[in-house]
Structures are given as C-alpha cells and as structure tokens.
Amino acid sequence: MEITTSFREGGTVLSVNGRIDTTAAPELEQAIIHEIDKGTRKILLDFSSVPYISSGGLRVLLATAKKLKNPGDKFGLCSLSPEVLKIMKLAGFTSIFSIYQNEGEALASW
C-alpha cells in the first residue's frame, strides 16, 4: 500500500493506493496520526485505488473519527470502489463519517 499526501485549501488529502489489510492498516493509522500531530484537523481519505479494506482498516477509520470530532474538524472518504462502499455501508459507518463521490465534492462541502 502507498499513501500520497496532498495539501488542499480545504484540508489534507491522503490518497491510498492498495489493499488495506493487516499489514497496511497500521501504516495508514500512522500516516493519519502523523497529520493530526502536525495540527491537521481536516482529513480526506481518497480511496479510489483501494480494492479491499479489512476489519483492521475499519477500526483505523473509527479511531480517526474519534480523534477528529471537535467543532470544525472534518473527516471523510471519497471515491470508494463498489466493494469498499458496500463494506462501509453495511457496517454502518456512513452514519459516523461522510462519504463523497469525489475529492471535489468533499472539499467543496468543507
């Protein structure tokens, strides 16, 4: 899995490329924590190149939602594959954080 970080006016976008499995989930968590530790309070995860997420990956997303829940904080996901979208929806995660069609839609609403 590879993560590319880009800084936008609306927040920081972490573009993830690859499966978020047991090995990759802690790497994703570290990348997010690194951004939060730097003071970033608006994080968007671009999942356009993520074909699979494990339950460990889901727990990382919940942990991030916990960290970014103060007024003004933003946390969301965009460009999900049908497989990952299905997992998110059926696990009930869409009520915790926002899921957007694409990056533009996410940043426009922030």
Add this chain to the structure above:
Amino acid sequence: MRERRLPAGDDPLPSLSWQPVAGAPQASIYPLIRKIDIISSNSYLIATPDVILVIDPGGLSEQGALLSRVITDCREEDDRPVFVFLTHSHVDHFLGVQAHPSFASPETVVFAVHEEGARALENGDRTITQADLLGQPFSPITIGLHLFTGERADMPGIPGSLCFSNGATITIMSDQAPQGLPHERIQFGTGPALDLYHTPGHSPDSICLAIGNLLFCGDLLFAANPGLAGVTGWSQEALIHSLSSLEHLIATRGITLVCPGHGRIITAKDAIRMFSQVRTEALTLSDIAELNRERAAATAEFAEDCMEQVNELFTIMAGRLAYVTYILDELGEAGMAEEASALISGDTIDELLEAFRDFSREYQQKSSSPVPLMLKAAQVMGKLERTFQQKELAGIIDPTMVRRAARLLADYITMLRGFTLPCEQADYDLVPVIEAIITGLSVPPLSDEEILSGPDDEGDFPRILLSRIGTRPLLEEMECGIVAKTPSVRALIDPGHFTDLVTYILEDLVGTGAGRIAVRTEQGASAAKVTITGDLPGSPQERRTWQFLRGLAERAGGTLVIRENEGLQSFEFTARVP
C-alpha cells in the same frame, strides 16, 4: 490432511535415527516422520540381518534420496536385499522413489503391494493411485511381490517359497487372522516375521503391517476426514470393518506402538481410541459422493466463491461490532463496549482471510491439484467458525447476517464431506415470501415502543441498547417496493436458500449505492420469475459475488441472470412452477 487430536508428549520413536524394534530381536527401525500434509507420507526403514524393508517411501524426491542414502549405508555395512512395501498405492506414499535409479533396480529392490494396488501401479492407473486428484505425474512400476493373491488365499495355512530377482527367498503363508482380517505372514530368512493384514476402506488395497510390537497402519487414522473420505476406491462398509478388526488386533496381538502414514507415532492405547473415533465418524458418512478430480475441482471453486462471501460477511460483522463499540464508548459505556468487542476477533478474522487469500493466489499460480485449496478453505472456515459467538452476536447485529455466515460455513463443510447440499424444494407463493423478507429488512428487530415498554432491569437494558445500536435495517432508508403482476406467484423453491438469495441481492444493491430498488414478480405457465432491479451509477463489472449468487440461485431451485442496462442493474431469478 488434518491432524486428528494426536496426543501430546515425546515421540516414542524419534525420527531419523536407528533404534531397536521391541518384540523383534535383531530388528531395528529408522522412522522418517513428516509434518502432516497431502504431498508425502511418513517412511519407515526396518533392518534385520536378512533384509532391509522400506514401508512407504513417500511422495517427495528428496525423501526418496534420503532413504536411498540410508539404505546404501546399510548395504555397505552388510549387503542385503531390499523390499519396498506400500500400505496402499496412493502417490503420496511412493512417488518419491521414481526419481532415484537405486529404487528402479530389480536386482536390489523388490516392490510389494496388495494385488489390487499392484495392478494399478503396473497399469499406470491415475485414478486409483490418486495421481489425477493430486495432479502428479507417475510412471508404471513393476511390482515383484503381489500380496493377498487369490491363489494363496485358496491355500490357507500352506507356506510357499518365493525367489526374487534381488536374491531373496521368502516363505509366505496366507490365512485369516482371528480378528477377522485376511492375513499373510512373510519370513525373510531366520529373522523376525512380517505380518500383513488386508484392511480396505481408505482404499481397496490398504494393508497394515506388523513386526514385533509395532503396527504400521497407513492412512486409516484419516480415512473419515473431509477431503479424504470418498476418494476413488473408498468404502464405508469396508472401513468400518477394518477399523473394528484393527482395534481388536491391537488389543490382542501385543502391539505397543502404532506408526501411521502421516503424523506422529502413537501408543496402542491412543490408537484404539482414535480408531474408534474414526469408526464413529465413518458411520455418519453414508451415501457420500466419490471424491474424484471433477468433484474436487467443483469443491475448490465453491470454496473460492464461499470465501469471497465469508470475507465480506465477516469483515462487515467485525466492522459492525467495531461500530457498536465506538458508539458505546461515546456513551461512556466502556464495560459494555469491551464485552461487545470480545464477541468477534477482528484481528484473527483478518489474519485468517489473508492467509486464505495468499494461499489461493499461490494455488492459482502453482498447484495442479484442487485438493490443497479445498482443504485450506475448510481449515480457515473451521477456525472462523470458532472465532465468533453466533448466538450472542445475533443478539446485537443483524441476525440474518450471522445466520447467513453460519450457513455458508456449514454448506461448504457439507459439500467438502461429499454430501449433497440441502435443497428442499416445495411449492411456495413467492409474493408473501418476498414481502416477509423486505419487511424483515426494513424494520429494526425491536420497535421504539418495545424499547420504551421493555423491562427496566439492568440485565435486559444492555441487551436492548446493543441491539438498537448494532442493528441497522438494510432497507430502513431505502425505497423498495414489490410489484406483483398477479396476487400470487407459485414456484418450486428451497425457502431458506431463496431467502438468502434475495437478501444477498438486496444487500449488494444497497451496499454498492442503489438509490431505489424494485422487486417484480411474474407468473408464467411453466416458470415464475422474480426480478430485482436497482439504479446504480456507472456500469457494474462482473464480480465474484455474482458467480456465488448464480450458484445460490441453483440451490434455491432456479437460475439467475444478471443484466445491466442504462444505469439499471437487474437480477432475474427464474424457477419452475409446480
């Protein structure tokens, strides 16, 4: 090959070292014990002043090379003829010798196999030897000594003398052992005798060998295992008879150790207990299908379909539980959150699913046999079944999801064991069946009224709270209507699998982003049709899930066609009318 509750403790006969054979003065044994797999068996060398015996040289070339070196050392010390006995003619018990010229020289080595196995080996029979099933190439082998021949059986109790190309002269006598097994005794010179017992069941040519206080039992300990029971030549009736006779033989012949074809050497007491367990399992295996290459390939295909769904269902269930834990934490209910999170181990599930995925990827690239994948899926599913507490989990998250996960695991094990998957087709009106499914997926299991009027005691409140948080009805926020062209639509279906099929389809449409779903039913003269349509952005690609759904539709009693047209995705299920 699954390890069958082998008892713990030190190995009674350590591997790769010579040691005396109890009860057989002048005989020594060199066991080669391997970790259990389907590629190669254990091997045993026995040396007496008159002969060197190899029991099952195994399926690997390197194993054959090691045995060849040890035999060469023995013959350099004291040159003797060599006999290779096979407990049965499956490739994992002999293929390793084919790469070594030393085993191909009839001046040195004579192969001894039960008559039926001998014929299969001499004819290059790929079915009886399981070469087809395991995807192994093998060349015909000349068998110098056919065991349990009809001619000798016709002259019980009369010893005969046979001379061989390796210089050996043996005395062999055939009779019936008191334990009810056909028996042959071979005398090599003046040393200890070798007793052979015909013990069919795992294969028609299975034999057990005894020397001194040791018994070599081939694959009988595993003969009822899923993935082995039903292999071509397997016989339930013969197996049960062989096992009960062997229990009696071990108890009455002074056997102290039993040397299996795979896994560790065990004591006679443990062997009797384990043979009894195998017999009990074998009794449940009436009418299982033959496990040939075709069925193994179909089972491996089903394994991959099931694992795809298992992967999704378990990830969703673990995610849902993580969600419940998150909300409970937010509510300050840390104790309840901890209890809930213990119901399913997300880490274990992830590891198991990834182990299967890695195995499957390697299998696609390398394996020429469907058997390893078939058995790996069973191992992973068995472990998954033990990781989640179904009853407790169904009280928190969507019970239909838990039920479907349990049914998937059970269906796979049923198919693996050789049974036909349950499909109890009957005449049903599909309209109320579908209405009930949609209603069940639209309302929470506990209504607001039930929650408010529920008991106040501390025991029930957490249960209600957990269920309320954990269960999110699939169609709660979805427009999903049924359009029935006729008030009643009758068809022959299996209601359990049909309910699962409709649920999986609705779940797939909701999960992949359908905004609206319509269910239409039609009654034809010979067929009834149910079409479930969802509006989906983009063009959906063929997914493994669809293959699984088509298989599920067959188990539900019909066929499924999946179409995509102008942003609409349709699943058309057709079943026969009564």
